[in-house]
């Protein structure tokens with residue numbers, strides 16, 4: 002998700018545009034998909050990128066009037082443990098939006114990230130009406146939805162649990178006690194009938210109507226989704242533990258998601274005139290009785306989201322092996338190229354800096370009403386505004402950021418609820434880096450005189466937001482200050498990793514990224530795993546760094562203290578002090594400039610609170626500059642990093658000159674209207 | 676008539692250039708009260724650091740944040756100064772306008788200050804009459820825009836055109852029209868020695884009767900817009916580079932002197948139009964009305 006730069010689209014009052022375009026496209030698609038198979042059993046295949054512990058097969062029908070999804074799903078789960086497991090746990094995320102009593106709503110005071118209800122019934126929810134275990138034979142022979150005699154109904158074994166906060170009113174996690182435990186390595190298949198009621202868009206999911214009355218839905222966190230069963234040795238479960246356990250966190254206001262990899266086969270039925278976009282690849286399409294059913298398939302992903310709308314335009318492009326598809330609001334059609342360009346920048350740089358993008362599709366969605374700036378596997382929402390000037394690159398930042406999630410959220414798939422920074426933070430660091438390289442100094446805001454780079458945004462988000470509170474390594478619902486989650490998950494990690502880059506150099510940093518990705522993709526790494534990779538690749542024990550800035554809340558602030566220049570005979574003795582003004586320690590370089598234009602560089606370990614340096618030369622010291630190459634981005638005050646013996650007036654003169662002319666102009670203008 | 680009065684404006688810029696210098700100097704004096712503290716603040720907090728060179732070359736949001744935090748109190752004070760200068764400016768602008776009209780009326784043989792002393796009071800009265808009208812226009816425009824947005828243009832595209840394009844244009848056009856009426860009311864005060872009510876009547880009625888008034892106004896408005904854009908352009912071009920800070924200051928001020936000269940030309944042009952043409956035309960109009 003993108004915390005900053007959110008653009009909440011407003012809707013637009015025009016009739017359906019470009020119907021012909023979409024009609025032509027439909028015909029092509031229908032002709033291309035001459036054979037269509039719907040509703041066959043899903044079995045976990047062998048060779049794959051991930052270990053595919055789960056397989057989902059879902060049939061979903063959207064009711065545009067009620068804003069509900071009626072669904073049936075068959076989900077297979079393979080027990081990865083060495084002992085039998087007698088319980089399944091599922092997320093029912095949509096229940097977070099059921100009423101004001103859910104943990105999500107309590108934590109967010111019902112106003113999550115811009116949510117404000119504009120309709121009578123903005124609420125959502127999900128109800129499971131039937132759950133049964135499907136016998137091994139039927140799994141392969143009966144279609145989804147057709148119950149067989151050998152099915153074992155387990156609906157009455159469902160109970161709500163609240164593993165995080167014991168809030169009895171929270172219904173976002175269910176536990177199902179199995180009548181028979183699943184033996185090690187064996188697979189259980191469960192069939193579930195459910196109905197999801199979409200909320201008016203909140204937390205990047207739900208429905209919204211445009212001004213022209215057309216419906217837009219972003220259907221995410223919408224089906225009963227298995228938690229992650231962590232085996233001994235996986236993440237923080239001790240390798241010596243006798244058995245693994247479920248990690249199924251409730252839906253918190255500030256938490257995102259965590260799930261196992263597997264395959265998805267999803268049939269989506271929507272009104273005929275709707276365009277659909279979803280995770281994975283569209284493999285079939287059928288139209289009947291005014292409704293259209295599209296089938297999507299995705300492998301080695303851990304979630305499935307989709308969108309549908311009556312007012313989308315569709316565009317396609319290609320980047321190497323990746324088919325890009327953009328669903329965009331007609332009023333933003335002038336920005337199609339900007340979307341694709343940004344996506345290609347993301348693909349190119351992430352491919353180069355982290356590793357290959359293995360999927361064949363990427364769907365970009367220009368959603369409305371607070372649905373934008375979100376990532377799902379191979380499917381992201383971007384978001385822009387009508388006439389968004391080229392020098393405001395909000396659209397590019399969000400697109401690149403959400404694409405980056407394909408790596409950290411999508412393939413590395415850390416537990417976002419517990420260690421959000423591994424996804425949002427590392428992603429923000431790389432997004433910032435590539436934005437600034439691809440778009441230059443004014444990467445985010447490129448107005449003459451006022452150029453703001455993405456790195457400025459990240460650093461600002463850290464230093465201006467109480468840097469000493471809220472460690473990066475904190476469970477997302479355990480931050481005490483409300484703005485600490487955003488700072489510690491996005492801005493601070495970007496600043497910390499940039500500082501590490503300043504210390505190690507980009508080539509080493511890139512090696513760390515590549516190694517981390519190649520060793521840990523599809524394996525849910527932890528903070529410790531990332532640090533171990535960094536230590537190994539850099540050949541240095543970096544715990545002193547991570548302990549201060551990932552686990553701790555140390556703050557870096559170095560300053561130049563007193564400067565003294567005294568003549569002693571032939572020699573000029575120049576003395577200056579450097580101060581460590583806070584508890585953070587970083588080795589740093591100090592540059593001393595002399596009156597003849599030469600300079601000398603000094604290295605200091607940065608440990609003492611005060612350190613004095615002196616020179617005895619024939620020439621006087623003129624200026625001292627701590628960290629002259631600006632490598633320590635964590636330094637919360639740069640202005641005190643530099644001091645001159647004699648002040649310099651050019652900038653002040655220019656400020657005077659500019660304020661004079663601006664004020665004169667302002668008053669002249671004011672005098673012509675008042 | 677249009678060409679004649681514009682030419683007269685340019686002739687007066689040459690003929691009364693010292694007046695333009697005086698207007699410029701008064702303007703500079705006023706803004707200096709605000710701008711000099713900026714110099715002091717920057718000298719203290721940036722001059723001693725050595726970051727001045729970097730800040731001359733590029734905007735740095737992080738350093739600016741530190742500068743603003745470090746000088747929070749002085750900047751707050753500065754803001755108060757600006758707020759204080761606004762009413763002072765309003766009075767000053769009226770005084771300059773009255774003085775200039777006076778200096779340029781009846782053959783432009785008069786000096787500036789007597790006009791300031793004798794006519795600023797009545798000029799301010801005219802201004803006070805227009806102030807509520809202008810305020811009402813601002814309020815009405817915003818209420819109208821808000822109403823249109825909620826009822827007809829709530830969509831993204833409609834909102835954009837309504838709020839970002841149409842509303843500012845309507846707002847500024849309305850204010851500019853009211854300003855035009857105000858100028859002619861003030862002209863009537865000085866040139867015809869009208870009393871307040873009569874002057875206001877002239878201000879409202881004449882510009883509607885004689886389209887040439889609007890044309891002259893638009894012409895000079897266009898020139899000031901041109902000077903404004905040129906100064907912004909020069910400002911942008913001069914911004915980069917550390918070597919010519921003083922030269923840049925000088926060039927900018929020369930342009931601002933030019934802007935004051937335009938003010939003189941503008942007023943001169945209107946005074947000429949008022950005296951040589953409109954007074955006679957109006958007299959004829961009144962006569963023909965009486966005759967009928």
Ligand SMILES: [Zn+2]
Pocket residue numbers: 002003004402403406425428
């Ligand atoms: Zn994100």
